[in-house]
Amino acid sequence: MAVLLLAEVNNGELALDATAKAVTAARALGDVTVLAAGASAAAAGEAAAKIDGVAKVLVAEDASLGHRMAEPTAALIVSLAGDYSHIVAPATTDAKNVMPRVAALLDVMVISDASGVVDADTFERPIYAGNAVQTVKSLDTTKVITFRTSTFDAAGEGGSAAVETIGAADNPGLSEWVEDKVAASDRPELTSAGVVVSGGRGVGSEEDFALIEKLADKLGAAVGASRAAVDSGYAPNDWQVGQTGKVVAPELYVAVGISGAIQHLAGMKDSKIIVAINKDEEAPIFQVADFGLVADLFEAVPALTDAL
Amino acid sequence: MKVLVPVKRVIDYNVKVRVKADGSGVDLANVKMSMNPFDEIAVEEAIRLKEADKADEVVVVSIGVKQAQETLRTALAMGADRAILVNAADDVHTDIEPLAVAKILKAIVDEEQPGLVLAGKQAIDNDMNATGQMLSALLGWSQGTFASELDIDGDKAVVTREVDGGLQTIKVNMPAIVTVDLRLNEPRYASLPNIMKAKKKPLDEKTAADYGVDTSPRLEVVKTTEPATRAPGIIVGSVDELVSKLKEAGAV
Ligand SMILES: Cc1cc2nc3c(=O)[nH]c(=O)nc-3n(C[C@H](O)[C@H](O)[C@H](O)COP(=O)(O)OP(=O)(O)OC[C@H]3O[C@@H](n4cnc5c(N)ncnc54)[C@H](O)[C@@H]3O)c2cc1C
Ligand SMILES: Nc1ncnc2c1ncn2[C@@H]1O[C@H](COP(=O)(O)O)[C@@H](O)[C@H]1O
Numbered sequence: 001m002a003v004l005l006l007a008e009v010n011n012g013e014l015a016l017d018a019t020a021k022a023v024t025a026a027r028a029l030g031d032v033t034v035l036a037a038g039a040s041a042a043a044a045g046e047a048a049a050k051i052d053g054v055a056k057v058l059v060a061e062d063a064s065l066g067h068r069m070a071e072p073t074a075a076l077i078v079s080l081a082g083d084y085s086h087i088v089a090p091a092t093t094d095a096k097n098v099m100p101r102v103a104a105l106l107d108v109m110v111i112s113d114a115s116g117v118v119d120a121d122t123f124e125r126p127i128y129a130g131n132a133v134q135t136v137k138s139l140d141t142t143k144v145i146t147f148r149t150s151t152f153d154a155a156g157e158g159g160s161a162a163v164e165t166i167g168a169a170d171n172p173g174l175s176e177w178v179e180d181k182v183a184a185s186d187r188p189e190l191t192s193a194g195v196v197v198s199g200g201r202g203v204g205s206e207e208d209f210a211l212i213e214k215l216a217d218k219l220g221a222a223v224g225a226s227r228a229a230v231d232s233g234y235a236p237n238d239w240q241v242g243q244t245g246k247v248v249a250p251e252l253y254v255a256v257g258i259s260g261a262i263q264h265l266a267g268m269k270d271s272k273i274i275v276a277i278n279k280d281e282e283a284p285i286f287q288v289a290d291f292g293l294v295a296d297l298f299e300a301v302p303a304l305t306d307a308l
Numbered sequence: 309m310k311v312l313v314p315v316k317r318v319i320d321y322n323v324k325v326r327v328k329a330d331g332s333g334v335d336l337a338n339v340k341m342s343m344n345p346f347d348e349i350a351v352e353e354a355i356r357l358k359e360a361d362k363a364d365e366v367v368v369v370s371i372g373v374k375q376a377q378e379t380l381r382t383a384l385a386m387g388a389d390r391a392i393l394v395n396a397a398d399d400v401h402t403d404i405e406p407l408a409v410a411k412i413l414k415a416i417v418d419e420e421q422p423g424l425v426l427a428g429k430q431a432i433d434n435d436m437n438a439t440g441q442m443l444s445a446l447l448g449w450s451q452g453t454f455a456s457e458l459d460i461d462g463d464k465a466v467v468t469r470e471v472d473g474g475l476q477t478i479k480v481n482m483p484a485i486v487t488v489d490l491r492l493n494e495p496r497y498a499s500l501p502n503i504m505k506a507k508k509k510p511l512d513e514k515t516a517a518d519y520g521v522d523t524s525p526r527l528e529v530v531k532t533t534e535p536a537t538r539a540p541g542i543i544v545g546s547v548d549e550l551v552s553k554l555k556e557a558g559a560v
Contacts, residue, residue: 071450071451093470093472094472096453100406100439104443108526109406122530126435126535128325128432131324132327132533132534136527137528174480174481175452177476177478178477181477182473182474230491246472252554252560262324273554273557274538274541275554286543292541292544303547307551308551
């Protein structure tokens with residue numbers, strides 16, 4: 001069996017962690033060919049060739065593939081689909097944009113956010129915000145899958161796959177990119193960080209989110225947020241953890257001023273150690289916390305930052 | 309311009325689902341059901357387009373069991389003009405997959421010729437996040453997914469999208485499929501007079517067969533299980549105790 005894996009490429013650079021985690025999932029299914037597509041993708045292709053378990057890399061560079069616009073990217077994947085039993089990607093927002101489009105063009109279902117591989121046709125995926133896990137067997141000839149990266153370990157490096165350059169498919173010309181607003185940060189990336197410190201509505205303001213950031217910096221952590229914190233303007237949207245935000249499973253997750261709604265738990269309850277700081281001892285977050293501290297965050301968080 | 313909004317009847321987001329002991333699925337009998345939260349946002353956006361004279365009709369569609377009528381009435385009470393119910397299942401536990409939903413929606417689009425389809429980004433029951441993209445593929449239309457801002461400007465729409473890195477703005481050709489994210493707007497509540505008025509608004513009933521779409525699943529559900537549970541934790545008495553526990557656990 002042959003697997004085509006859409007690499008996560010941002011501005012010509014490979015998102016190694018997400019791609020390498022998807023490689024781990026894909027290796028269980030067959031020989032893995034990685035597709036690196038973008039306005040520039042050659043460097044990303046070279047980087048992907050070094051991931052253990054990658055058999056081959058295809059590099060497609062074309063202006064139409066810049067910014068991962070869904071229509072030309074899907075057209076390219078569909079043009080290659082004939083050679084593969086599985087077409088997969090890490091479950092990033094880019095892939096969630098593209099892969100269902102690919103599936104429909106192939107007249108197959110998509111398996112979104114798969115968290116486990118049972119066999120080549122059978123996969124596990126969380127449903128109902130992670131309150132249930134469904135095992136589904138695909139009856140389609142081609143399986144189109146996005147893999148939830150938080151449940152797979154990243155494949156190592158040391159491979160040396162052959163790299164082949166291919167052309168883009170015809171651009172349907174339906175949409176154009178205008179701009180990206182991406183905040184540069186020196187902190188680790190949320191979905192690959194070993195430690196995540198998240199703040200919720202309890203933090204109360206954008207200024208006071210600095211408390212969360214200071215604790216995060218002390219721990220070398222990424223910063224996350226609840227939906228309420230993002231909606232209230234305390235934190236940017238790309239920090240949101242949960243059912244409809246990012247799914248994380250770090251070694252340590254610290255939830256500060258977060259009540260623990262199921263939609264938030266969906267994004268962090270697979271973390272190895274969970275710490276909750278909340279002044280309400282009844283807050284549901286304490287039900288998943290390994291260590292709970294019932295306290296006012298405005299006292300506890302600075303004290304914790306100092307004590308570490 | 310006509311706007312088509314597909315709305316799904318799902319378990320209310322406040323309800324904690326229970327997995328059936330025999331692994332056959334989750335228990336939806338006698339559970340509170342509501343409109344998928346993302347779809348409320350899509351309906352709201354469509355109504356706002358109408359209020360801004362950018363749309364002249366809002367048609368809502370639901371595909372599933374006959375009880376989805378209630379969901380459609382809610383959308384009509386919010387301000388949609390007309391509804392289409394596609395009966396595609398008898399058992400409330402039958403979920404019609406995004407591919408089949410997209411095929412039915414395509415047939416409806418062919419008939420209704422909307423200039424815009426506003427769908428939710430994801431249904432909170434199956435968490436698929438697929439239908440809008442699939443419909444867009446089947447129609448050969450442009451797609452603007454996960455929208456937190458939408459601006460219709462003649463034959464183009466400018467869509468700001470919530471993506472992993474932050475925000476992305478794209479310009480798509482109309483007609484388009486836009487899937488909405490949580491921060492696009494805050495949906496209104498239907499007022500009592502509008503709920504009464506909605507009872508008289510047209511609601512067409514169809515079946516999947518009327519559109520010639522085979523809704524049999526491509527993904528066979530082998531079993532549904534509870535997620536792994538976490539071992540119970542402890543409440544610590546102070547910041548110092550927290551730090552020493554974290555050190556013991558090797559977490560810091
Ligand atoms: C369709 C849908 C999708 C959603 N997706 C997500 C998602 O992806 N991620 C997400 O997070 N949410 C999501 N939500 C929202 C979710 O339901 C909750 O509303 C949200 O998680 C609440 O955020 P919060 O815990 O920060 O706020 P609240 O529930 O308001 O909790 C604030 C907490 O702070 C505590 N607190 C207040 N002051 C202090 C203090 N001084 N010291 C200590 N503690 C204090 C309070 O005791 C309280 O427990 C979604 C909702 C819907 C409907
Ligand atoms: N059965 C359905 N009836 C009406 N709309 C649906 C249905 N299923 C999905 N949708 C629409 O597609 C969106 C995404 O759903 P999904 O792809 O299942 O996550 C929803 O928010 C709805 O707008």
